[in-house]
Amino acid sequence: MLDFAIFAVTFVIILVGAVLYLYPSSRRASGIPGLNPTDEKDGNLQDIVNRGSLHEFLVSLHQEFGSVASFWFGGRPVVSLGAVKQLQQHINPNHTDSFETMLKSLLGYQSGTGGAGESVIRKKLYETAISNTLENNFPLVLKLVEELVGKWRSFPEAQHTPLCAHLLGLAMKTVTQLALGERFGDDAQVISFQSEGTDLLFCWRQQIWSEIGKGYLDGSLEKSSSRKGHYEKALSEMESVLLSVAKERKSQRKQSVFVDALLQSSLTERQIMEDCMVFTLAGCVITANLCIWALHFLSTSEEVQDKLYQELQDVLGSDPVSVDKIPQLRYCQQVLNETVRTAKLTPIAARLQEVEGKVDQHVIPKQTLVIYALGVVLQDADTWDVPYRFDPDRFEEESARKSFCLLGFSGNQTCPELRFAYTVATVLLSSVVRQLKLHRLKGQAAEVRSELVSTPKDETWITVSRRSSS
Template sequence: MLGFALKFVTRMVLGSTFEDEQEVIQFQKSHGTVWSEIGKGFLDGSLDKNTTRKKQYQEALMQLESTLKKIIKERKGGNFSQHTFIDSLVQGNLNEQQILEDSVVFSLAGCIITARLCTWAIHFLTSSGEVQKKLYQEIDQVLGKGPITSEKIEQLSYCRQVLFETVRTAKLTPVSARLQDTEGKVGPFVIPKETLILYALGVVLQDPSTWPLPHRFDPDRFADEPGMKVFASLGFSGTWECPELRCAYLVTTVLVSVLLKRLRLLAVERRGFEMKYELVTSSREEAWITVSKRH
């Protein structure tokens, strides 16, 4: 799933297909090294304590940035029919460094979030037959035998509820951070300006006072306005929704629609599924499912 997401990011988001196979391999290797250290080395402080790992990280980051600089230069100098994320940055009021930094963030986080959302959505659909049946009926009604278009995707309201509930139940991003741009106050405590605030999203997303039966996978939570308002305030929908997650919703909708139109997704019996909480939640082991053809 991670390989699928990485290919999608390079093709549809960065506007590059990497004709050279070695360049693909190098990009994937650099991508994996950088993300691994961001998810671990910076969080636990171990990167600065290991000279070899730090050197590998710096070399991988330089390689990743070099590739992205090449893509940015191509998009600036070419006349492409397909508009990509890179094009939006290039055409905006940003300097070279800002374009590069945003490209790095999107290519890293966008890829990982997309891959994990796809994985978790499929997992929860295999464990909830009623949800899968209801989603298939919506996909069949909206898409029919025609192609998937952006207009039809907008009509898949229950699919969006399924993805929202997937993000909540899996605690897809269990922690986030924001720099306090003004002085704030929580009870008797004053939060100075420019303080780094950590949001314990993994706790908030399963707070029983907000989400009844919080560990139950129930997309109908988002059929009503209250659930949507809470989700929007956390950055998972609405005007605060992060670009990487918006991309992940789109890709996962297409993937799930294609799969469910043709296949029934079934769980593998007696196989455990343990969550691994990092910057983006993953499974500790490979996720296995079985499928059967729809008639």
Template sequence: MLDFAIFAVTFVIILIGAVLYLYPDIVNKGSLHEFLVALHEEFGSVASFWFGRRPVVSLGSVDQLRQHINPNWTTDSFETMLKSLLGYQPSSGVAVVESLVEELVDKWASYPKSQHTPVCSHLLGLAMKAVTQLAMGSRFQDDAEVIHFRKNHEAIWSEIGKGYLDGSLERSSSRKAHYESALAEMETVLKSVATQRPAAGSMCIWAVHFLSISEAVQEQLYQELVEVLGEKPVSLQMIPKLRYCQQVLNETVRTAKLTPVAARLQEVEGKVDQHLIPKETLVIYALGVVLQDAETWSFPYRFNPDRFSDESVMKSFSLLGFSGNQACSELRFAYTVGTVLLTSLVRRLRLQPVEGQVVEARYELVSTPKDDTWVTVSERNS
């Protein structure tokens, strides 16, 4: 259902403008996701409003999403690239990611036990390297090239997620100039990198964070990795056998509300419950609301990968587009990177949280921690 919509940046930007025009307090809420949480708390699982002559409908429960009929399916422009990387050349794709992961894990293993390791900085860099090297080859084996590219990418992504939301981009000539300069410089490569890196990087960041504060989950994952893989590297053929690892990543996506908002344009008239959805309606999938809905998820704010051993839970998750055939190519790529990372990292190192650290989420097109997240690591064989 959401294979096209999850990362439909254009629709989300249109939506942000619409909601901002009608509801100035969205800025006070902090994000579109937080605005939608309040909206659905007040008006229920289906909420609607108007933007000029265009109706906007937000759906905030699994039942409503299941009913929604939208034939506006199209092939994602990133699908072809990802298939060529991970479908037609699966071995080489995983090999590149594995090499980058081993380099990172070696670096972490060299740190003293007391050293605070910056998770966001390192894992966003890992995701950027993986995407750029797979898409563009040796050009991005140079760390300086990756860092320069990452700075431009972050400038663009930040303004898409925030500058359009609060109107601050148009009010700041220096920020707008920086944004336009970065966009022009990255024009030839932006399409192949802009969505995959945030999804893969954020999934890895949240997975490492949740494992660091969930010792029992971390140890259960370690036992599975040892039993299934031993000391062998992971391969695409072995990934389906890592069932608990998949559950950990599923629960990471759910708990972090990795993609809190998606949107689609209704091309023909549809219906949800007793509500008609006219043609040309902008339909919001309030995924962040749905992923924390107590009617769908027991103890929704608890990180509990075991919930995904229940087939009915997996069906709900798949319906939302986060797994199975419904998952978009960007998310499938993120799962691949996340699996390769965890299989190497957890088998070699123990992850511990930094005492007193409070991690808060920033909800843009993809959710990330507001500030860098820190862990300490120690060798398992030490």
């Protein structure tokens, strides 16, 4: 009888295990409401592909299951947070940059074995290096912006100006020169940085960033050996260039740009290369797209342009913007905040749950991947009045500023790449708006491609006219 009981219990355990294995729809991620895996190997990856992007998938997920929802990324359970209150509960105890953490993980950068203490020190060094580099090289930023605006002033009023091409170029020049030095002080050198016999601009933007932003997140990169090979080759070549730059700067003992600050630390060559990669990659993409969206939205509202123009005149007069004057440009800050919100500039961030945590009544087990559905929250009607309208005045309200800060887009939680982008964008707006008026092309609607950083799906065009001196 005992043998039969043991057999019966064993049989039931095996049967339950088989059901869970063969029929994944019977499983739930951590007991949190959400989707069951539609495929044993890929989880809900096909659902993400069908929606067009991870952001669009998360929009539908939270609409169906609420602010705390789960799904499966391959064979791994994932928890997504899609409301300010729930994000606040998770972000505040962790105090880490979820965007940078996610990007390093996707790049495969996990160097350093010193634990949490070393990570905090390294993060602080990274942030300080960016801040000091920007302050020390602020005149260069002014020069690069004025070159672009001077070019636009020379255009006939009817000429269409391509924002994506021009502002990506501005971001590339600014980030590469401030990160890596005067070796990239002219267009030929910037192009050579992106090409060693091929067009590395394509390799960088398309093969590295696009594959990180889409290929990894929908699983398609792993399913294409040729795509993965091109991506790994481009990444390897760029890493080699960054390592060579670091060695060159070290021998020259210069101390003026980002890589120099890292060279003064105790970081290894590999760690220096990784931080240079993150800054040059994320810094360029975030800066370019913040500037693109800001000028696009300004072109749709003459009223906002005029209000910003008046602030710039009151604060700066005829002088160029300076580091100490930037905090006084409060309406400019509101314009950039509303640009980030309306465009959902960084719609997704993520971090690994290092220890067991809790959000509301839901327990999040250790080693669970937690997605911050920032794009969902940034256009949540419960948080933002008329969320799809571009309205910088909303940030006059303390509640809006507080929600924005809780999401990590302002204050101490802001990622250093976004702080860098805000400074460059402020310089750009201060120059453009005082000299030019921006006009939207009739019939053109800028559609968003939401990956790790939202980008216009197509080239975005405007026309410009000279602003009268009166």
